[in-house]
Amino acid sequence: MSMCTVWLLCFARLVTATPDLTKYVNPFIGTEGQGNPGTAINGGNIFPGAAMPFGVVKFGVDTTAFDWTNVDADAGYTPDGYVTGLSMLHESGTGGAPTYGFVHQMPLSTIEGVNVLDNFTYMQERTSLDVANVGYYRTELANGIIAELSATDHAGIVQYSYPKNAERYILVDVSHMLPSSGEAQHSQFYSNGFLARSPDGTKYQGYGVYRGGFSSRPDGRVYFCAEFDNTPDQVQLFSGQYTDPYWPNSTEFHPPVFTKAESIIGNQQPQYGFAKRIGALFTFPSSVSTLKSRIGVSFISSDNACQHIEQELPTWDLQPVIAAAKEQWNKEVLSKVTTTDSNNNTLLEMLYSSLYKMHLMPSDRTGENPNWETEEPTYDDFYTLWDTFRCLNSYLVLTAPKRAAGIIRSLIDIWRYEFFMPDARSGNYNGRVQGGSNADNVLADAYVKGLSAPEYGINWTEGYAAMKTNAEKVPYNTFDAGDPTGSVKEGRGALPDWLSLGTVEYGLNDFALSQVAKDIAPQDYVKYFNRSAGWQRIWQHDLVSLNFTGFLAPLYANGTRDPTYSPLNCGVWCSWSDVTYEGLPWEYSWTVPYDMETLITFMGGPSTAETRLDAMFIPGIQSGGVGAGNGAGTTIFNPGNEPSFGTPFLYNYLGKKQWKSVMRSREVVNQYYSNGRDGIPGNSDAGALESWMVWNLVGLYPVVTQPVYLLLSPWFSDLSISVDGNKTLQITTSGLKDGPYVQNVTVNGKPWNKSWVTHEDLISGNGGRIHFVLGSSQMEWDVGDLPPSPGHLDLAIRN
Numbered sequence: 190m191s192m193c194t195v196w197l198l199c200f201a202r203l204v205t206a207t208p209d210l211t212k213y214v215n216p217f218i219g220t221e222g223q224g225n226p227g228t229a230i231n232g233g234n235i236f237p238g239a240a241m242p243f244g245v246v247k248f249g250v251d252t253t254a255f256d257w258t259n260v261d262a263d264a265g266y267t268p269d270g271y272v273t274g275l276s277m278l279h280e281s282g283t284g285g286a287p288t289y290g291f292v293h294q295m296p297l298s299t300i301e302g303v304n305v306l307d308n309f310t311y312m313q314e315r316t317s318l319d320v321a322n323v324g325y326y327r328t329e330l331a332n333g334i335i336a337e338l339s340a341t342d343h344a345g346i347v348q349y350s351y352p353k354n355a356e357r358y359i360l361v362d363v364s365h366m367l368p369s370s371g372e373a374q375h376s377q378f379y380s381n382g383f384l385a386r387s388p389d390g391t392k393y394q395g396y397g398v399y400r401g402g403f404s405s406r407p408d409g410r411v412y413f414c415a416e417f418d419n420t421p422d423q424v425q426l427f428s429g430q431y432t433d434p435y436w437p438n439s440t441e442f443h444p445p446v447f448t449k450a451e452s453i454i455g456n457q458q459p460q461y462g463f464a465k466r467i468g469a470l471f472t473f474p475s476s477v478s479t480l481k482s483r484i485g486v487s488f489i490s491s492d493n494a495c496q497h498i499e500q501e502l503p504t505w506d507l508q509p510v511i512a513a514a515k516e517q518w519n520k521e522v523l524s525k526v527t528t529t530d531s532n533n534n535t536l537l538e539m540l541y542s543s544l545y546k547m548h549l550m551p552s553d554r555t556g557e558n559p560n561w562e563t564e565e566p567t568y569d570d571f572y573t574l575w576d577t578f579r580c581l582n583s584y585l586v587l588t589a590p591k592r593a594a595g596i597i598r599s600l601i602d603i604w605r606y607e608f609f610m611p612d613a614r615s616g617n618y619n620g621r622v623q624g625g626s627n628a629d630n631v632l633a634d635a636y637v638k639g640l641s642a643p644e645y646g647i648n649w650t651e652g653y654a655a656m657k658t659n660a661e662k663v664p665y666n667t668f669d670a671g672d673p674t675g676s677v678k679e680g681r682g683a684l685p686d687w688l689s690l691g692t693v694e695y696g697l698n699d700f701a702l703s704q705v706a707k708d709i710a711p712q713d714y715v716k717y718f719n720r721s722a723g724w725q726r727i728w729q730h731d732l733v734s735l736n737f738t739g740f741l742a743p744l745y746a747n748g749t750r751d752p753t754y755s756p757l758n759c760g761v762w763c764s765w766s767d768v769t770y771e772g773l774p775w776e777y778s779w780t781v782p783y784d785m786e787t788l789i790t791f792m793g794g795p796s797t798a799e800t801r802l803d804a805m806f807i808p809g810i811q812s813g814g815v816g817a818g819n820g821a822g823t824t825i826f827n828p829g830n831e832p833s834f835g836t837p838f839l840y841n842y843l844g845k846k847q848w849k850s851v852m853r854s855r856e857v858v859n860q861y862y863s864n865g866r867d868g869i870p871g872n873s874d875a876g877a878l879e880s881w882m883v884w885n886l887v888g889l890y891p892v893v894t895q896p897v898y899l900l901l902s903p904w905f906s907d908l909s910i911s912v913d914g915n916k917t918l919q920i921t922t923s924g925l926k927d928g929p930y931v932q933n934v935t936v937n938g939k940p941w942n943k944s945w946v947t948h949e950d951l952i953s954g955n956g957g958r959i960h961f962v963l964g965s966s967q968m969e970w971d972v973g974d975l976p977p978s979p980g981h982l983d984l985a986i987r988n
């Protein structure tokens with residue numbers, strides 16, 4: 190009987206056979222820096238361990254680096270350095286100071302010379318390259334122990350294989366967390382902890398209290414529950430002196446105190462911030478050759494953490510857990526984009542690895558909100574919206590609108606209880622704002638693309654009120670060392686200056702408000718629409734740089750500008766207290782997507798704007814530091830940081846120049862992106878860089894806060910993209926092998942002469958269809974209407 194004689198079985202096989210696209214995911218892409226192989230210098234800070242899409246648990250190794258110069262192990266992992274343990278909570282692709290690295294275990298084969306309070310005495314080198322694929326991670330330590338692990342949403346499973354003649358220990362250090370090598374003022378601290386074990390030592394549970402990190406959060410608890418599949422011979426709980434952050438070099442030796450008791454606490458006062466460090470040392474019999482442990486995490490209680498194990502890990506076998514993770518990634522993320530064009534494995538790896546990294550954050554903590562009871566979804570680890578609003582959140586709106594809506598509902602819920610939506614948030618705490626209240630952009634982008642429909646469950650009355658809080662309420666000053674002039678926690682710290690003096694980020698934020706106000710609060714529409722043009726207050730029409738006239742420039746309160754100011758210089762660090770944040774004024778001078786018409790006029794018209802765009806891509810012109818992302822090339826356009834994201838595609842606004850956007854798109858992706866470990870030009874920024882690349886590969890780029898996408902040129906002969914919940918957007922090409930330039934386009938079967946499409950074009954009917962005829966000629970095909978400038982308003986200020 191052939192396999193398919195039983196029709197029903199064959200049918201079942203057909204419908205369940207989701208192709209396994211995880212084979213194209215390499216979790217190590219973005220863990221090393223360009224020009225710095227084998228190190229994390231200028232790397233993407235990608236988390237390569239095991240995780241589910243938006244999973245709470247990101248289970249992986251924590252390491253030191255052999256050289257900490259310009260390195261912080263933001264995701265726990267560095268390619269070089271020693272392993273100090275495995276831990277359950279991580280971020281992916283972030284900069285700033287490391288956050289998390291909690292809920293620790295470290296397998297040891299001896300305790301000779303080990304001080305359980307000092308990771309330098311037990312850390313291990315790796316004897317082969319770590320192995321990672323979706324849902325699986327493996328590391329082989331110098332002590333001969335191999336650790337293999339997998340993760341579910343709130344739990345993880347790990348298998349330790351011990352060498353034959355070694356002793357068998359598991360060390361648990363509740364005070365383990367990711368230290369910061371570079372940003373001491375935002376370092377994390379262990380504050381307190383509690384651990385209790387079962388009488389036979391097969392289980393333990395408890396919590397750690399931690400503070401600090403990128404958001405400078407106050408003390409917060411992380412609960413854990415863990416169990417072993419074997420019974421230890423011996424369990425010793427221990428405590429030791431708090432590590433004083435103010436005297437890190439103290440040479441006084443305080444040996445740990447061991448106890449046979451069944452529980453240990455850092456300090457009886459639950460929120461006491463200088464409690465003793467605590468942990469446990471488990472000793473297993475030599476008959477145990479492989480030891481397994483299941484570990485659950487919760488922000489509510491250790492009982493919840495135990496329940497997560499029960500519900501998500503009903504097995505001691507790693508294989509089904511790995512398979513379930515792969516299945517979920519295929520279903521929820523990877524199969525959303527498919528192609529029959531399988532000629533180029535490199536491109537497929539770039540595509541699917543990027544999609545993977547775009548869905549690691551934020552963390553879906555629904556049901557795990559420690560601060561208030563809510564029926565709404567709860568997300569944490571917005572790290573940061575400043576990075577992701579430009580094109581990552583737009584990807585979710587198009588391909589996963591329910592997920593995008595859940596994220597927005599959680600932002601609004603944070604406003605409901607904490608008065609401000611975050612621009613960045615981790616550890617259940619808002620902070621730090623980098624410029625703009627960019628949740629406004631995320632909400633407006635979703636609103637104008639149909640997430641106003643009741644089925645998405647977003648209360649837009651409250652959503653708009655949350656946006657209005659950003660636009661109207663001055664957040665209290667946090668007197669942050671990096672910027673003592675206003676709040677860096679949330680909201681718009683420079684709001685009072687905005688109305689009289691202008692900025693550029695708040696312009697887009699106010700445009701975002703106007704787009705939602707149009708329906709929700711029509712009386713506010715003109716106000717925010719007018720305010721969105723405020724960038725013109727700092728447009729200096731007489732300012733000259735590299736042959737071009739007219740730039741943004743910060744002004745003193747008396748309305749004058751610094752005579753030494755140059756738009757090619759963003760200050761010493763290009764950080765909070767500097768001229769511009771992580772980008773040159775040259776770059777920021779392009780960031781008015783809602784009124785390109787006025788901007789191009791200010792720049793002297795389309796022809797000058799074109800030469801000026803060309804100047805963005807001349808190598809060698811960028812001379813000074815540009816803050817984060819520095820090291821990625823020498824053009825003013827900075828592929829490694831977000832302010833430059835939209836710039837290569839602005840040729841679409843000039844008419845008959847779309848071919849130049851295609852040229853830039855190809856140039857930048859070819860030069861800076863690959864499937865190598867150094868395959869992204871800097872910090873991933875929670876997947877923001879990867880999302881930028883994916884849009885390039887697809888041949889579209891979203892104009893955030895407008896239901897508009899610019900047309901580029903796809904890299905695949907065909908793509909099917911799941912959009913709007915249950916429809917398929919079909920992107921097909923002919924002539925791809927002849928060249929990347931658009932010769933002709935049809936959209937939904939109609940001839941097309943515009944370099945842009947609307948959201949409706951992509952989702953109409955059963956989904957949109959775009960067919961590109963490609964070739965080598967730089968055709969001036971885009972003769973139709975220019976992409977819209979819906980915020981067009983010239984305030985007629987001529988500085």
Ligand SMILES: *[C@@H]1O[C@H](CO)[C@@H](O)[C@H](O)[C@H]1NC(C)=O
Nearest residue numbers: 251273308309365366367368
């Ligand atoms: C390892 O120990 C050093 C020195 O005490 C400490 O600074 C660091 O935070 C520890 N690392 C981890 C991951 O606990």
Ligand SMILES: *[C@@H]1O[C@H](CO)[C@@H](O)[C@H](O)[C@H]1NC(C)=O
Nearest residue numbers: 373433434435436437438439
């Ligand atoms: C600790 O020691 C390091 C290395 O010797 C030194 O650079 C640093 O300034 C010292 N820190 C303090 C607070 O003494």
Ligand SMILES: *[C@@H]1O[C@H](CO)[C@@H](O)[C@H](O)[C@H]1NC(C)=O
Nearest residue numbers: 532533534535536858859863
């Ligand atoms: C596959 O794509 C990569 C990335 O664009 C490119 O560098 C490589 O030349 C391509 N390989 C083939 C065989 O076309």
Ligand SMILES: *[C@@H]1O[C@H](CO)[C@@H](O)[C@H](O)[C@H]1NC(C)=O
Nearest residue numbers: 646647648649650651652654
């Ligand atoms: C939306 O929020 C407003 C203000 O809190 C409330 O009055 C209204 O009932 C909510 N709408 C829905 C559909 O829940």
Ligand SMILES: *[C@@H]1O[C@H](CO)[C@@H](O)[C@H](O)[C@H]1NC(C)=O
Nearest residue numbers: 715716718719720982983984
């Ligand atoms: C908006 O701007 C227009 C033109 O610049 C002006 O006439 C109008 O009074 C402004 N309205 C508000 C509400 O600011």
Ligand SMILES: *[C@@H]1O[C@H](CO)[C@@H](O)[C@H](O)[C@H]1NC(C)=O
Nearest residue numbers: 735736737800801804807810
């Ligand atoms: C500026 O103009 C000079 C003289 O025409 C030219 O040589 C130079 O390339 C221009 N620089 C840029 C950045 O366009």
Ligand SMILES: *[C@@H]1O[C@H](CO)[C@@H](O)[C@H](O)[C@H]1NC(C)=O
Nearest residue numbers: 744745746747748749750751
């Ligand atoms: C404006 O303020 C700046 C900075 O305080 C000062 O250097 C400058 O002299 C002032 N200019 C005028 C015209 O008052």
Ligand SMILES: *[C@@H]1O[C@H](CO)[C@@H](O)[C@H](O)[C@H]1NC(C)=O
Nearest residue numbers: 590642644645913914915916
């Ligand atoms: C597709 O989604 C739309 C909007 O959510 C819904 O109205 C429609 O019933 C769905 N169709 C199918 C076939 O699921």
Ligand SMILES: *[C@@H]1O[C@H](CO)[C@@H](O)[C@H](O)[C@H]1NC(C)=O
Nearest residue numbers: 932933934935939940941970
């Ligand atoms: C583009 O294709 C359309 C429809 O197939 C056709 O009518 C039109 O002439 C073509 N335009 C060019 C410039 O080839």
Ligand SMILES: *[C@@H]1O[C@H](CO)[C@@H](O)[C@H](O)[C@H]1NC(C)=O
Nearest residue numbers: 940941942943971972973974
């Ligand atoms: C662009 O296409 C539209 C719709 O087919 C047509 O009305 C218009 O005349 C075209 N524009 C040019 C400049 O050919």
